[in-house]
Amino acid sequence: MAPERLRQKHAPVLRSQTLVACEPAAFASASGLELVSRVKGSTEDCLNSLFYATAPQSGQIFIESKMVTIANALAVSAQQYAGNNSAQTLQLILFLRAGYYVQFYQSGTVGSYGASLRDAIRPALAAFVANTHFTDVNDAHGAVLREFVILIDSAVEAAQHLGTLRGLLDRFNASTEASYYMSGATNSVYQVLYRSHSNADFLAAVQADTSILQSLESFITRTEHLLGASNQYLTVNAARELARFLRHTGPLQTLTRPKVKAVIDNHSMTGPSAGLWVGAAEMVDFYDKANCAYYGTCDFRRTVEQTVLGITHTCGATLRMRAQHMTATQLTRSCDQLATQETYFHDTPKTNRVPVASDNNTSLEVIIFDSSIDYQNYAGALFGINTNNGGMYLEGDPALMHPLISDSPSELAWSAARAFSEGKFQMRG
Structure with missing residues (x-):
């Protein structure tokens, strides 16, 4: 699988006041101005729940004619956009994103999207970019902008917005960096690029410019x-x-x-x-x-592994530790801690040291990085795992990758032993 981009850490979504109850059936039955009013009166949480709509309701909510209605409403809202979500522009964007998402996975239920929606979404996107507030730099605008950039990807319109994407990259500065949501909007540019390479129009546009x-x-x-x-x-x-x-x-x-x-x-x-x-x-x-x-x-992986994980220490027949930087004292103390925790683990849940069915692992290798940044830098490339977590126990190697706060290797070792023991002696599947 192609390497993905790194993800921005999550932060609370900017919420709006609930104006209408979140009832998927209401979206399914509404149309025209009633649908626009219901979408604009919904919370972000409500609209995000529509990403999980299922048949037959998904087809009733996201049929192309309703997407056209909301795209047209976005075009009007984009022209009047004040640089924040005071007019519920974000709600319109989220509904459209949800529609494209659901249609992609449930095209048989939702039906096809064609020229009618394309001809409605393009002027809506263009109007938002043309608004004088498009280049504002603050969290209020950034929260809307981040979702708008993703909508470019959802609508498969990257070819039409290469200039938009370039502008977001070129204008990035200290003020953008200081805003969580503006940084998120910039990071969304990478999502659009990442997902557009298989699109012939996008490739042609890049080759032309x-x-x-x-x-x-x-x-x-x-x-x-x-x-x-x-x-x-x-x-x-x-x-x-x-x-x-x-x-x-x-x-x-x-x-x-x-x-x-x-x-x-x-x-x-x-x-x-x-x-x-x-x-x-x-x-x-x-x-x-x-x-x-x-x-x-x-x-390069072998070179990186040999360079970064230069310390190897064997605790015993069933445990080996590999680390970036640990002293001999830390290694010995960690081995002792692991042995103590293993005994405690078996005595408490009464495992009788019998693994769960089909678990043939006989040893544990603990990979210890100096920090969460080092874990993020190296573990994905070396071990093929997602690093948006605190560490991972891999069946079959077995190995545990976990970021180490350098002054507490014993705490890390205890965590490693617990993860391995739970995986081997308590959890199956």
Whole structure:
């Protein structure tokens, strides 16, 4: 599977006051102005629940004629947009996003979307971009903008909005960075790019105007100060999406190669820029592996693993520890803690040390990273896991990846032992 982008950490959604009850059946029966009123009077939570609508109600809610009604309402709202959600523009956007999502997975129930919806959504999107508040930088606008950018992807209109996407990248500055929702809107640009590569119109648009590559390249250079920080995903994702253009053979790949090579050459697999280096190398490995020598990334996973996880310590026949940085005292103490916790675990739930059915694992390897940032930088590429979590127990290796706060290895070791023991002796499936 193609490497994905990193995700922004969640924050509370900006809520609006409930004006109408959230009843899916009401959306199914409403049409015209009544439907517009019901959508605009709903909370974000209510509209988000429509993403999970099922047949036959999903077809009644999201039939193309109703999507056209809401797209037309968005066009009007976009022209009057005041830079915030005072006119419930966000609600219209969320309904449209939900409709595209449900139709994609339930086309047999919802029916097809064609020229009627396309001809309604395009002027709506264009009107929002043309609004003078589109370039505002604050959380109130950012909360709406973030969902609007995703709507570009939902409607498969990236080809029409390359300039919009470039502008969001090019205008990113300290004020944008300081706003959670504006940063989220910027990160949504990467989602649009990531999901558009299989679209022929998008590819043709990029080939006709390759300046999106320059915008990504410039964004990386201008935001290097984010590397090693909690919001480094913005810079790392820019590198990933730049490198994703390597998938297209021909002139576009030729243009992309030296830009990706520069990212790799100018950064290191360790230190603050590790996430950027590993992200770019991972994309090269997936999309241009035959030319790995050009980038200097051949067998990069083995090199990274040997460099980063340089400490190996065997506690006994059933446990080995690998770490970035731990002292001999910390390693010994952690082994003792693991043994103590294992005994406590078996004595408390009375496991009799008998594994659950079909569990043939006989040992545990604990992988200890120095921090959550290091875990995020390396674990995905090395072990093929999602790193938007606190750690993971992998059946079959077995290995546990977990970020380590460097002054508490004993706490980490206890967590590792518990995860392994629960997986082996208490949980099946």
